[in-house]
Amino acid sequence: MSEKTKEKPSVRSRIVPIVLFILAGILLVASVSGYALQGTQESKANLDDMRTSAVLHAASEGLINSIAQQARADKLAELRKDKNFRKRGLDEVNEICDGAMNEARAEAEKLYANPVVQDKPALESAIIAYETALAASGSLSQDERAAYADLYIQLVDNISDWKALAADGMDDDAVIAALGKTAPDLLKDENAHLRAGFVRLARDMAVKQQAKEDAESQNQLLTVLATAVPDWNEYAGLDKDALWEKLTAELPEIAAGEKFKDALLSDALARVEAAQKGETLSAPAESEAGAETVSETQADYRYFAATEDLAQKELAENAAYDALYAQLVTIIPDLGTLSSKLQGTLRENIEKVLYLEDDGFSARYNTYRSQKAEPEASGAWKLNLASLAQNLLLAGIAILLLGLVVFFWDPLTQRFGVSRTIIALFFVYLCLLAEFYNISVRMMMGNVLERMSMYGVLVLAMMPGIQCGIGLNMGMTIGCISGLLGIVLALQINLVGFPALAFACVCGAVVALPLGWAYSKLLNRMKGNEMTISTYVGFSFVSLMCIGWMMLPFTNPKIIWLLSGKGLRVTHSLLGSFAHLLDNFLAFKVFGIKVPTGGLLFLGLCCFLVWLFSRSRLGIAMTAAGSNPRFAEASGISVNRMRTVGTVLSTVIAAVGIVIYSQAFGYAQLYTAPRQLGFVASSAILIGGATVSKAKVSHVLIGVFLFEGVLVFGQQIANSIMAGGGLSEVMRIMISNGIILYALTQTGGGRRA
Amino acid sequence: MRNTNQVKSHLEKYIVTYLFIALSVLFIIASGLDINYVASQLLLRLNRNAFIVLALIIPIIAGMGINFAITIGAMAAQIGLLLTINWGVSGVPGILLAAAITLPLGAFFGFLIGKLLNKMKGQETIGSLILGYFANGAYQLLFLFIFGSIIPLNSNVTIVGASGVQNTLNLTGSVGLYTAVDGIAHISLLLAVYIFCGALALAAVIQFVRKKITQKRLLACIALAVVIAGVFCIPAVADVVNGSHGRELKLPLVTWLLILLLCLFNATIMRTRLGQKFRAVGQSQTVANASGINVDRTRVIAIMISTVVAGWGQIVFMQSEGIGTFQTYAAHEQVGLYAGAAILVGGASIDRATNLQALVGTFLFHSLFITAQSAASAMFGNSAVGEYFRAFLSYGVIAVALIMYAWRSAKQKKAGQMNLAEQRAAKS
Secondary structure, three states: OOOOHHHHHHHOOHHHHHHHHHHHHHHHHHHHHHHHHHHHHHHHHHHHHHHHHHHHHHHHHHHHHHHHHHHHHHHHHHHHHHOOOOOOOOHHHHHHHHHHHHHHHHHHHHHHOOOOOOHHHHHHHHHHHHHHHHHHHHHHHHHHHHHHHHHHHHHHHHHOOHHHOOOOOOOHHHHHHHHHOOOOOHHHHHHHHHHHHHHHHHHHHHHHHHHHHHHHHHHHHHHHHHHHHOOOHHHHHHHHHHHHHHHHHHHHHHHHHHHHHHHHHHHHHHHHHHHHHOOOOOOOOOOOHHHOOOOOOOOHHOOOOOOOHHHHHHHHHHHHHHHHHHHHHOOHHHHHHOHHHHHHHHHHHHHHOOOOOOOHHHHHHHHHHHOOOOOOOOHHHHHHHHHHHHHHHHHHHHHHHHHHHHOOHHHHHHHHHHHHHHHHHHHHHHHHHHHHOOOOHHHHHHHHHHHHHEEEEHHOOHHHHHHHHHOHHHHHHHHHHHHHHHHHHHHHOOOOOHHHHHHHHHHHHHHHHHHHHHHHHHHOOOOOOOHHHHHHHHHHHHHHHHHHHHHHOOOOOOOEEEOOOEOOOOOOOOOOOOHHHHHHOEEEEOEEEOOOOHHHHHHHHHHHHHHHHHHHHHHHHHHHHHHHHHHHHHHHOOOOHHHHHHHHHHHHHHHHHHHHHHHOOOOOEEEOHHHHHHHHHHHHHOOOEOOOOOOHHHHHHHHHHHHHHHHHHHHHHHHHHHHOOOHHHHHHHHHHHHHHHHHHHHOOOOOOO | HHHHHHHHHHHHHHHHHHHHHHHHHHHHHOOOOHHHHHHHHHHHHHHHOOOHHHOOOOHHOOOOOOOHHHHHHHHHHHHHHHHHHHHOOOOOHHHHHHHHHHHHHHHHHHHHHHHHHOOOOOOOOHHHHHHHHHHHHHHHHHHHEEEOOOOOOOHHHHOOOOOOOOOOOOOOOOHHHOOOOOOOOEHHHHHHHHHHHHHHHHHHHHHHHHHOOOOHHHHHHHHHHHHHHHHHOOOOOHHHHHHHOOOOOOHHHHHHHHHHHHHHHHHHOOHHHHHHHHHHHHHHHHHHHOOOOOOOHHHHHHHHHHHHHHHHHHHHHHOOOOOOOEEEEOOOOOOHHHHHHHHOOOOOOOOOOOHHHHHHHHHHHHHHHHHHHHHHHHOOHHHHHHHHHHHHHHHHHHHHHHHHHHHHHHHHHHHHHHHHHHHHHHHH
């Protein structure tokens, strides 16, 4: 290995990173000079000038729009008077009206677009006064609303029985005390002003809950009517009261439904009528109570109240606006002719120019530019550069990182593996992009932490499987289903809180033991094909259990389909049972990020136990059997037994994992929901650096962080790029399956030959 | 002694098939559906799906397992169909255009799939499955974000006010692709059966005259033809077929000719040099390699053929009677699962498959598919159970086939090792 032979290819391969470094250097220098330009007096003055013209433009824009709309309406009215109006097509009418509108707009623009400002300093000072007032009230209002939303979500996410909490006749203090049990922050002094609002919320929710329950029981009674009466002809000819009496006498369930007398009677009469004609009416449709879609709670600001401080600041803001408006009217007198609705729009438009959540240089610049405010020609490029400073910085960092990764490609990939390096780089890029799109990286990190505690244990379940030599255990869905069984059993016997959580975990693990054992016996006969078989065994088991969920004799009305009275529902809310229990345990806030302490601690504990196990005699034997079965067999280890140990362990951890997952999610989902979980867990652990034959605890933790990080950031960024599109879903599918494919190509080659 | 062994091994090979036959009969009885209705539905599904199922044969013979990546062929066909609808070409020319677009696209995709699967030998089944999932992501990217914005399309196929292709595209009416092939000509089932029996007997006689088959075989063939024809002469059967209280059973002639053509293609390609290569590679890659066959290239060709044929199969599926709409984002999803399950039901395994197995498998699988829902609601009073039972059957049959294959090859390996040890012992 002489120096010369090594050097030759390296020069060529280093051209790319060197070019990248130079590019990054240029961008960084440009960015630094941009930041420097932001600080100069000239730029500041120029920007302030832009602000003034932006405000004027916003004001005149409203006026011009109103004139143009008026012209269009006038033209339309004129056309309507014409006899031939109906003969004209819609397109033609629109064309004529639009023509008139554009004409009026052009004229108005000529008139108002360049208003003459006589007393510039007065206008500027009014603008500045309003801007400061807005900044003061705006940030305060934002903080208060955030605090309110926090409380709101805490309450709505964690309270299942509002009726008990705000029953009739309970006074406000009692309701507040009850609410405070769920959200202790509400009892703090600084939140006193919000209490009345939340009492109203609780009462409204109680009413809503009552209405929902009523609808459900009415539906149930209607089904009784539809199914329990053999022959409606017996009821023919009775008047309402007699009918009711006969019904209540014969069907005791109906007697309990005095409340729904009207609805029941009208249904019964319809049935009698139909029976006389020889028809039968069908039973009401099964209500979809359990199939509600699961979505994140959004705060409803109807119950919001401002503090006195905020109210005062808002008053000051109004005064400042009035002063500014007076100034504007002196410049553009016709502003006074606007209707009150348009006055409101005018204020909103001006507020949009002056109050920016992010009041950095470039945000201000871009807002003013969007209001057609042109910078002074001589300093235009400077302002442009200054406004681009942040983006240049981000691009510079991105290219620098790319250069570094290319430069150190070999040592990096040797140390961390190709997929982990690429995904990590991708994750950093997503963070940079989040900064570019002004998405709060902090909040995203909070989400990532939450999802780590949610998925961590599930991903950990992959580890013993890989270690014992069965590869990616796609059949971990067997464990997941055992865990779900544990959860519904806990719900069936109405357990609540930590006992419920513990019961679900233990019960799931107990069910998972024999299942995992049988499953491992199967896999031991199929060496070399485990992944394919485990995938399809998992799929089949999920479908089989779909029938199982329908058939199992659960009886608790909270978890079965209400009307047919059998079969478990698809989605089970764990509110009031053990939703978010671990995540809220010892949870605290740092930098506005909620840390789900309990969940993370539990994940850590599980990781520690698995690590401890892999260090024990049994664990070492298991890893040996997985990594080199022949050698293990030769040294007296029973490979099949070790594989059984690993598979059972993996299945049991999966059972616990799904319980943790469900508590973090707040819902347990049955039927086909667990089918793809094996793929999710596989891609996560592979991203973390594991291969299909080797895995460590660190792979689990890194993997779940990177995988969830990429998903959380990717989703937000994809939404900013293309709102409402499925871009993030596409990305998730491609990343998670691509990573498994890559892992397969690394090991599958030539196995069969 | 030999006979019982034969029966035993035959049973072992076809246990899934016999199980399905029993289940089918049970379900048809339990569902209480009109036999004429079941038969007409079955024929419909057979001509819809047979083409795609037949596409699985070549990769199986080439030793690549069940090619679940035929979903990618279906995606290629759907790109072809979308462009056809977009350009407003209708009828038979439209179908031909879609097929023409599918050919290069499918071949190219097949080439890529083959290259990738060569890197994961021994894991092709799972690899092609996950590749199908991955491609689904790429497909959505294409249809949601690239079509309509980067590649301009007509407004009648895009979502109004956003980029991307509509969720469902209509194939009926002015689009004119609905039953473009099926609707060309129909032939009554009875006539088709008689023609088939005649052809079978004729072919047997010709082969006998050319001394390709023994007399025993000839007689067996003729007897089979007579029996089949005879069965359809029984009044009860003829009643069902003629639909004296239902509708008459008919076959779409062109579609069935295409299916027969594909069967012929599958059979003849095995007689060519290429077919020999497929077989050799399927039996043992090491031996094939030693005898000068380019193993990787042969495997890529097998997948390319399979992908293109599956694409055409998807076109046949989409135009067929009773479909009428093109579910842009879902039409391809279950293609691999249902086709794979069907061919395995017919008695194929991971390393061998024939045309007959594919056709019988499609027939059996879909007879369960049609009746499962009604049978479940009759037996359990719950039709949702039938839906889940169908999914369980599809996945379960694949799992069982995979397990039996792995079990058998493990047994063979063990037997081989025992033989080797015996030989060694004998030598020493």
